[in-house]
Amino acid sequence: MINLKKQKNGIVLVAFYDVDSFPVCTLHSVLERGGFGVTSLFFKELNKNNTMTFPTKAEMDCFINVTRDASPLFVGMSVRSTHYKLAAELTRRIKDEIGTLVLWGGVHATIRPEQCLQHADIVCVGEGEHASVELASRLSKGESIDDVCNLWIKKEHTILKNETRPLLQDLDQLPFPDFTGENKYLLEDGEVKAYPGRSHKKSYWIMTSRGCPYSCSYCCNNVLRKVYKDKGPYVRRRSVGNVIAELEGAQKLFPELSFIAFEDDVFAMNLEWLKDFAPKYKQLINKPFFCYCYPSSVTEPLIQILRDAGATQITMGIQAGSPFIRRECYGRRETNQEITRAAQILNKFGIQCSYDIILDSKIESEADKQMTFDLVSELPRPFQLHTHTLTHFPETDLTKMLLEKRLIGEDDVEDRKQKSYQRWTPQLDLKREKENLYWDNLYYMFGVNFIPTKMILRTSKIKLFKHAPQLLTWILIATKHFCAFWNRLMRAPGYLFRKLSPWRNGAGTRLAKTYNVQGN
DSSP states (O other): OOOOOOOTTEEEEEEESOTTOHHHHHHHHHHHHTTOEEEEEEEOOOOTTSOOOOOOHHHHHHHHHHHHHHOOSEEEEEOOGGGHHHHHHHHHHHHHHTOOEEEEESHHHHHOHHHHTTTOSEEEOSOOHHHHHHHHHHHHHTOOOTTOTTEEEEOSSOEEEOOOOOOOOOGGGSOOOOOSSTTEEEEETTEEEEOTTOTTOOEEEEOOEEOOSOOOTTSTHHHHHHHTTTSSOSOEEOOHHHHHHHHHHHHHHOTTOOEEEEOSTTTTTOHHHHHHHHHHHHHHTOOOEEEEEOGGGOOHHHHHHHHHHTEEEEEEEEEOSOHHIIIIITOOOOOHHHHHHHHHHHHHTTOEEEEEEEEOOTTOOHHHHHHHHHHHHHSOSSOEEEEEEOOBOTTOHHHHHHHHTTSSOGGGBHHHHOGGGTOSSOOSOTTSOHHHHHHHHHHHHHTOTTSOHHHHHHHHTOHHHHHOHHHHHHHHHHHHHHHHHHHHHHHSOSHHHHTTHHHHTTHHHHHHHHOOOOOO
């Protein structure tokens, strides 16, 4: 058990199931720069397979005890739709047992502020950097907070809905996110633990921009754009020098750093910005990195620059193979030809590719699902597939359409459903419905490098595997476990294993090495 340091004019920030939370780690830096003592609490970690374990009473009790001991000016929670119920319960207990002001921020608070004010005292609508510092300053001085921009405040019989500030355009003025272990704690298993893995951090996540130029109907940007209408350009980008400075600082803080992940939507879009960035990154950072790309933005000059700078892994969204579903339902304008052309370019430059597709959509027919499979079958291998089950986030155009058509109900929307606790990316899950498991099996096989595409196509035509997909799932699970066992066997020393050298150096090793398994 670790004892927290009590800080004067302290503030407690809370992230749920995200030890690398950009919002919390950025606000930690912003508030510290403003002269306030900040304690960041990371409430539980993701499981290794990206599921989330529901918290126990002991874990919630631990959170309340830690918060009480900190005696903060306010508690700020970064709330996603999946964690709405958890945030509501912890807020109820804070109000009943401690009496401290509770502020909710984040995407869910921004898109459903009135719902959130049923629980929180204050909701931050939109970007929170300036609003949180002003709130802390006024509270510390005993001044009124009623007119702080971006804040909706619950009063006795009314809600004060203050004006939303213009979007922050100069991102360079913000301090870098603080990913060190100073005044940060993990709450797990009913205990206060050290912020995990900081001294041996090997990968570093970074955002070089805010906003997205697209408005996919299932994404939070679809809603946030409307919140910020007439508040300035939605897509903003940091300067190259500012990004390089953050990475140079990260290298000093984390000596074992070996990989960079650029997590923003637009990193691989602006060719001129990349032309300035790439040589400086190569000279000063020179580490392999990951980024996202969009099909219509992929060109040979752009990918050449990325690869030469150090890009080794890129993820591209496909989402659906049906042009109608992709365009009319998901709001994505690229064609199948643009997708396959982009995949060929990525393959040509030796990039390790992964592609996102959406499963379990209520609006897809069997023919639409077949078109997605056909499109995936045309992509050059090797690649990985990230198969995401469609999650119905509140207030998006897609969720509204499905509600209007009565294809889903309010209980299917994520703040009630909490679907993401179970898993975003279903994989060899025998609990899945039969028709979904059939497609899961086929898509999983694309990530196994020794299975040729022709075999996957032939497998898709075997009626037995369509009517009883569990049979194929068991075969794939058994093969996965055999390859994992063989890899462990080959790493073990000893005479017995040297005796296996003919098999070890032949088909067995090739099988194990090429069985490229997604996930855990």
